Amino acid sequence: MNEKARKQPDPTFYSSSPMYHANKDLWEKTLYSKLREIYSSKNLNSGKTLVIGASYGREVPEDFAGTLLDPDSAACASASQSRKNANVICADGKSLPFGDKEFDSVVISLVLSQLVTMGKKEDAIKVFNEALRTSSERVIIIDTTESTKKSLSMVFVEQGQPWRYEKDTIRSAIFSLELLNIREATRIAEPFEWVRNHPIIETPAYIPRTDPIGVSYKVEIFEIIRR
Numbered sequence: 310m311n312e313k314a315r316k317q318p319d320p321t322f323y324s325s326s327p328m329y330h331a332n333k334d335l336w337e338k339t340l341y342s343k344l345r346e347i348y349s350s351k352n353l354n355s356g357k358t359l360v361i362g363a364s365y366g367r368e369v370p371e372d373f374a375g376t377l378l379d380p381d382s383a384a385c386a387s388a389s390q391s392r393k394n395a396n397v398i399c400a401d402g403k404s405l406p407f408g409d410k411e412f413d414s415v416v417i418s419l420v421l422s423q424l425v426t427m428g429k430k431e432d433a434i435k436v437f438n439e440a441l442r443t444s445s446e447r448v449i450i451i452d453t454t455e456s457t458k459k460s461l462s463m464v465f466v467e468q469g470q471p472w473r474y475e476k477d478t479i480r481s482a483i484f485s486l487e488l489l490n491i492r493e494a495t496r497i498a499e500p501f502e503w504v505r506n507h508p509i510i511e512t513p514a515y516i517p518r519t520d521p522i523g524v525s526y527k528v529e530i531f532e533i534i535r536r
Contacts, residue, residue: 362418422484
């Protein structure tokens with residue numbers, strides 16, 4: 310196989326816009342509706358809440374009046390349309406454009422597991438430290454802690470060359486408090502199951518040749534109180 314055929318897809322491809330649009334109805338039922346209930350019950354709808362990981366605005370209630378932040382421009386544009394009361398900012402969670410203790414609560418939503426799984430533990434630590442810096446009362450982590458599959462095998466076929474393929478194995482995105490040396494955290498809601506598909510999305514260099522891969526994650530919500 311030549312070097313061009315060996316080229317690996319961009320790892321950010323797995324969590325970008327095509328993945329969301331392929332799964333949004335399933336995720337609404339098994340993830341977003343449950344998160345909206347948690348935001349309401351834990352008093353996270355105010356203007357003093359920052360959410361790192363905008364999730365296209367769907368994880369927060371429609372009357373959410375806080376700040377949604379995401380590096381994905383498509384996610385930010387969608388959040389701006391669907392959550393009219395929110396302040397939506399397209400920026401990197403590793404360097405938040407806010408002052409110290411500017412928010413009462415900072416939520417990190419389904420971000421840390423993605424960074425750790427992609428081998429970016431240092432980036433995950435930076436995001437968490439920025440959440441600590443900008444919060445005055447608490448940091449809340451929403452993330453996946455268990456998976457029905459430890460890894461996912463995906464097949465990509467180079468366009469125009471159906472006999473050439475790459476099999477790419479990615480680890481399921483799993484987070485643990487120990488990875489970031491977080492010692493004092495409290496679970497503030499019952500864990501729930503998020504049913505998620507990993508479809509193979511067509512990219513400029515590759516065409517999908519496999520069916521969607523079903524996997525379920527355990528979602529947990531942790532609270533770290535600021536001292």
